[in-house]
Amino acid sequence: xxxxxxxxxxxxxxxxxxxxxxxxxxxxxxxxxxxxxxxxxxxxxxxxxxxxxxxxxxxxxxxxxxxxxxxxxxxxxxxxxxxxxxxxxxxxxxxxxxxxxxxxxxxxxxxxxxxxxxxxxxxxxxxxxxxxxxxxxxx
Amino acid sequence: xxxxxxxxxxxxxxxxxxxxxxxxxxxxxxxxxxxxxxxxxxxxxxxxxxxxxxxxxxxxxxxxxxxxxxxxxxxxxxxxxxxxxxxxxxxxxxxxxxxxxxxxxxxxxxxxxxxxxxxxxxxxxxxxxxxxxxxxxxx
Amino acid sequence: xxxxxxxxxxxxxxxxxxxxxxxxxxxxxxxxxxxxxxxxxxxxxxxxxxxxxxxxxxxxxxxxxxxxxxxxxxxxxxxxxxxxxxxxxxxxxxxxxxxxxxxxxxxxxxxxxxxxxxxxxxxxxxxxxxxxxxxxxxx
Amino acid sequence: xxxxxxxxxxxxxxxxxxxxxxxxxxxxxxxxxxxxxxxxxxxxxxxxxxxxxxxxxxxxxxxxxxxxxxxxxxxxxxxxxxxxxxxxxxxxxxxxxxxxxxxxxxxxxxxxxxxxxxxxxxxxxxxxxxxxxxxxxxx
Numbered sequence: 322x323x324x325x326x327x328x329x330x331x332x333x334x335x336x337x338x339x340x341x342x343x344x345x346x347x348x349x350x351x352x353x354x355x356x357x358x359x360x361x362x363x364x365x366x367x368x369x370x371x372x373x374x375x376x377x378x379x380x381x382x383x384x385x386x387x388x389x390x391x392x393x394x395x396x397x398x399x400x401x402x403x404x405x406x407x408x409x410x411x412x413x414x415x416x417x418x419x420x421x422x423x424x425x426x427x428x429x430x431x432x433x434x435x436x437x438x439x440x441x442x443x444x445x446x447x448x449x450x451x452x453x454x455x456x457x458x459x460x
Numbered sequence: 461x462x463x464x465x466x467x468x469x470x471x472x473x474x475x476x477x478x479x480x481x482x483x484x485x486x487x488x489x490x491x492x493x494x495x496x497x498x499x500x501x502x503x504x505x506x507x508x509x510x511x512x513x514x515x516x517x518x519x520x521x522x523x524x525x526x527x528x529x530x531x532x533x534x535x536x537x538x539x540x541x542x543x544x545x546x547x548x549x550x551x552x553x554x555x556x557x558x559x560x561x562x563x564x565x566x567x568x569x570x571x572x573x574x575x576x577x578x579x580x581x582x583x584x585x586x587x588x589x590x591x592x593x594x595x596x597x598x599x
Numbered sequence: 600x601x602x603x604x605x606x607x608x609x610x611x612x613x614x615x616x617x618x619x620x621x622x623x624x625x626x627x628x629x630x631x632x633x634x635x636x637x638x639x640x641x642x643x644x645x646x647x648x649x650x651x652x653x654x655x656x657x658x659x660x661x662x663x664x665x666x667x668x669x670x671x672x673x674x675x676x677x678x679x680x681x682x683x684x685x686x687x688x689x690x691x692x693x694x695x696x697x698x699x700x701x702x703x704x705x706x707x708x709x710x711x712x713x714x715x716x717x718x719x720x721x722x723x724x725x726x727x728x729x730x731x732x733x734x735x736x737x738x
Numbered sequence: 739x740x741x742x743x744x745x746x747x748x749x750x751x752x753x754x755x756x757x758x759x760x761x762x763x764x765x766x767x768x769x770x771x772x773x774x775x776x777x778x779x780x781x782x783x784x785x786x787x788x789x790x791x792x793x794x795x796x797x798x799x800x801x802x803x804x805x806x807x808x809x810x811x812x813x814x815x816x817x818x819x820x821x822x823x824x825x826x827x828x829x830x831x832x833x834x835x836x837x838x839x840x841x842x843x844x845x846x847x848x849x850x851x852x853x854x855x856x857x858x859x860x861x862x863x864x865x866x867x868x869x870x871x872x873x874x875x876x877x
Contacts, residue, residue, distance in 0.1 A: 337509075369527065575702075583703055654820075
């Protein structure tokens with residue numbers, strides 16, 4: 322099984338168990354070693370007290386792309402933490418796409434960058450995730 | 461209207477419009493100038509591909525407490541960004557409580573710390589939010 | 600040897616080898632389990648292109664307080680990362696004090712908060728450090 | 739004056755006043771709109787209590803590259819904050835190169851990524867800076 326195939330199988334196994342992402346309508350559109358793309362449409366119930374998408378949902382989409390990207394090596398890996406910068410308010414009805422790429426891996430730790438954009442290409446958030454491998458296979 | 465009353469009225473106005481928090485079952489149990497406490501029960505649909513609560517929901521609860529804490533001065537304030545460290549996996553069915561306190565405010569910028577604990581008092585995440593006031597009244 | 604004595608001995612051992620802190624005139628004025636206070640005077644050669652103290656030196660003072668705080672348990676511990684928010688410009692000649700306290704420890708990981716203030720009590724920066732123990736004794 | 743020329747002149751003006759960078763032996767080897775490269779050799783007095791380069795100096799080099807990158811538009815811009823992940827210990831005598839690139843700008847705020855590598859190409863730290871323009875020209 323090559324690296325691309327491993328990445329795809331890990332993503333399939335993760336997604337099947339990931340009720341949270343399924344229930345939010347998040348789809349994983351592209352996966353490869355150290356990278357993943359996740360998409361979600363902002364619904365009316367994702368709106369906060371300012372009438373815009375709750376930052377928690379923007380974070381959740383980015384965090385999902387990150388989780389799939391860092392779990393592409395058949396090594397069960399969890400999020401140790403993350404930093405997010407919100408650049409634009411997001412309205413209900415917006416289609417969002419989060420693209421996660423690996424910046425560094427060292428031992429059991431990794432750093433992943435995720436950019437969240439509207440379908441029209443406007444960046445709405447920049448996320449950086451810190452991963453930690455548990456040292457167990459996923460498949 | 462004193463500071464405590466202002467804080468409470470801002471929280472009431474925010475919560476009434478905050479469909480996201482309402483829909484997640486988040487309640488705001490305590491609010492004062494620069495501080496807020498938010499609670500949520502982790503449900504079965506919040507579980508991710510590792511069988512534990514999706515970090516996005518832990519973040520969302522913390523981000524909600526932060527949003528209510530930084531909007532207690534009758535000045536519409538949004539999240540510019542945040543950093544989160546995940547300390548413990550969280551199982552479905554867990555009652556979580558997020559306590560937000562103000563660490564610093566300077567001009568239109570603020571820094572808020574949020575600790576997320578189980579009802580039993582175990583800290584599961586530490587969050588630090590960066591706020592930005594829009595310079596508009598809320599009430 | 601009790602916890603306070605262990606903390607003090609670790610700090611003494613660290614400081615004796617810490618040429619960087621010594622050369623910057625940083626002093627460690629108080630140490631206990633999970634906490635440390637470091638002080639430094641901003642000199643003329645610490646000024647950046649905007650005529651104020653280079654953020655790197657404010658960070659370095661905070662990072663030093665953090666390093667001493669997380670090395671108080673006789674377990675060699677390094678910085679995995681940190682986040683800093685700069686709140687005020689700092690002029691040459693200012694006496695700075697950085698106070699580090701432990702927020703959480705879990706296994707080999709820890710989270711420490713450091714506040715950097717002027718001698719007059721004005722907060723100039725808020726720092727949060729992430730530590731990682733190497734699992735080796737220090738003394 | 740075109741964008742590349744503006745960037746270069748801003749860097750020259752900054753560097754002339756930047757005693758901190760000069761005194762640390764930091765050189766700015768490449769500057770363009772939204773980007774800059776800074777280099778520094780780790781000296782014996784930069785070593786901390788663990789016998790490796792104090793994280794403050796690695797941060798300072800990254801922060802310098804960031805400062806030059808975000809000041810390339812003839813708009814005086816300061817660091818609002820930054821996050822750093824340390825990936826490798828760095829020995830005295832190591833030549834370090836920090837490369838800063840712009841990830842996003844929105845109004846007066848910006849996000850810049852800085853990678854710090856040894857001359858041999860090993861990444862030792864990943865830094866993300868948050869900038870804030872003061873709305874004043876630099877030249």
